[in-house]
Amino acid sequence: MTTQTGAAPDGLWRGVPHRMSIGLRHQLRDDGSLPSENLTCFLFAFPGVRVDVPRLERALARAVTANPALSHHYRVDPDHGPQYREAEWRPRIDVVQPPGRGWESTRTAARRIADAELDNPFDLRDGRLLRVTAVRRPDGDGTVLVVTIDHTVCDGISYAQFLDDLSAAYRDEDTAAPDRPRASLARVAAAERRALAGAAREELCDAWRGRLPDGIPELVLARPTPWTACTAEGDQATTVLSGPEYERHVRHAAELSVSSFMLATAKLLHAMRPSVLGDELSFFSPLPGRFVPAARGVLGNFVSVLPVTVPAPRSADVAATAEAVREGVLWTLRHQGVPFDVIRDAVGNGDAGNGEFSYQRRSVFISGNPVMRLELDGFQGQMSVPTLSDAMFDISLWIADTGTELRASSVFRTSLLDRSLVETWLSALH
Template sequence: MTADLTARLAALTPEQRALLRARLPEARLATQQLTPGQLRLWRTRQWVAERPVDVVCQAVHLTGAPVDLDLLAERVRGFAAAHEALRTTFDGTAEDGTGVRPAVREALPPRLVRTRCAGADAAHALARELAAEPFDLANGPLLRVVLAEGATPDEAWLLVVVPNLVFDAWSFELLLDELARPADTDPPAAPPFRDVACDQRGWLASAVGRAAAAHWASEVADAPPPLPADRPRSAGTGRAGARVDFALSRTVADGILTAAQRAATTAYAGWLAVAWAALAEHGGRDDVLLGTFTAGRDRPGSTDVVGYLLNVLPVRLRDAGDGSHAARTRAAGAATRAGLAHAAYPGELITERRRVPGTHPLLDAVFVFDNLGEATREIQGARVATADLDKGTARYDLTLAVYPGPDGAQGWLEYDTELYEERTARRIVERFTALAEQAAAEATRAEPGKGGPA
């Protein structure tokens, strides 16, 4: 009976669901609970003992024009008031998340700080300091924002610190959109996070949700072991971390894109193929199971929702063909397309005998390809440059991130310092960058008129 009712609710149109919720306000409040993603984050928080592992820590540098910080503060307050995720606290203390319930408050103003930062070092240090300060999840506020004057009148800083429990990368872009909104326009509607969470529960019980569960169970069956580490994983870790940065030229980035287009796939698949090659070398086997991030916003009405909808899904990379970058790109593209059809399924619900000690039961390594901020943006006429700051933590054993841009690609390898030595991390990065350069050269040789096949 319960499954049938859930399936019927999932089949309602958005308009029908809105009407039903309006008629049942008390039931709507009573059914709030953590999503699978939030539940994992809650458990991680207990594991790492207040270390800022799952905390957004972004520094926004505004240059080229004077910025009205009072107006920015007003916009930030309005944004927090409009989006219920930023007015949410969490009742309950159970370490496993059992019984913890989100509570949406009528008002929960953000913590706003006004100061002055002489340069990037000072701004980044202040953001890290705010991220390291423990959050009171039961009382809030959970959004911390610093508005700082820069060294010159046409420079300013916006520092954003907030736990992932109520915020993700897409939410950060929505905040920047609001700060950049022209004064003569109205803000878009702010759909409540709880509606999306409710829709997710209904979808899981539907036939489509059950098909997605079967797909992922097949995808991770007989999964390979975690990648080798310098020290045993048996006891888990506290997720202390460090990063090794890298940069690749526009020529290399263009070569990866060209190879991907030739394989009728995306730049994401091209960079994933390079990551696969580097980690396969490190692990000594071509069968690699990586985590990959999806926005989790394919449900109707979810694109304007602030909250943690980010989904971490496995991608199984096995058949490298002849080992060339072209073959790996085709295989990575095929694996990606197969997973996209089932991308709404919460990765936390995918189970397998392979259990990884730490903050995720299935995944030890993840690949991040972030092009959300690739387009240029201005706030009050000032150019916007964002930086995802290293907080000295590691969300996973290994995280390889690539950020494309107009001048090429930048990125970093984040590693758990309790598992990996710095020299190991640097060796992986050196192989990744070398393989990217080789892949770009391979793509150039294959271009018509350059000695390769037409």
């Protein structure tokens, strides 16, 4: 992607929100660079559609204007910590021609580009934190878009919002830019500082100490290998419920008075139970999300990954496990007003883990994934993901309910879990 940059509007450096500050400190290198630690990348295939690239570039420019965190310059100042400076930037789209002929050649070329993107970090000092590649043949219809954003400045909620903004800008090119007042990152950071300095902080910490008397929980699956002895090599597995299977799942959730996500989580945990080396069930989840209202609608990474405890005994069936998942999720939602590191410091690490982040322990990650939709000229892109080769947790599961299907995607550590075992767990959703 070729780009153009402009001078910063005012040249002022401002503080960043809490979660982004943690990420920037973690990414800082000795030479002052801030290479991406994680990237968010999705592919959107439009078979039979020749995307108007100049029009899409204009839409990208409007979407970036609406979400300026993608064009900020970031730094970690030795005296003031992580900061950002506003700047202007107009993104350009790289157009790549696949080497072969036919639609499958186009999709294969796009998948290779997406896989390579995960090894191509941004430098957050640069202020250009979005890449878009269009893969298509010059003499044929059909386009695949590869959209990559730095994860430190864009969580999953923000990525879905950006796609909505891009779709709207492409659709409504002749209208004025959407008037969606959004707070600056500095305003979000100020709101977070006030929340973390108030009396409510200690009340929440007291509640978490009561919830987690033994510290941050650890869920060990299959093998008793310490987290520090695990390697991060990962593999992927996915399952999809559609048609009558999906309808049965939705009806079952309604009968149990739980959400589709809660029932799917319960089915997965119930299937995992024979492999859990211990009596307690828990998982980490970003579902509480942004802990101050000022962050609503602002593109950034504000997600706080919190532990959810599931009070279900080994004898619990799926229905009882679903009830316990509901209790755990709702309790966490009601006590989400402080970020994870504050909770960790309040309750302690227990006997598990070591290192800077206390999720460095054997554990499971389960997230309700927002639906990633990119719509151009009335056509909705067919979404897919690149090949993930690393796994932070024993297993990470992303559950998305589109209203017509339920998709559960996973990445798991091959040093701990066999693919056949993971596929058995996923099959419990059917």
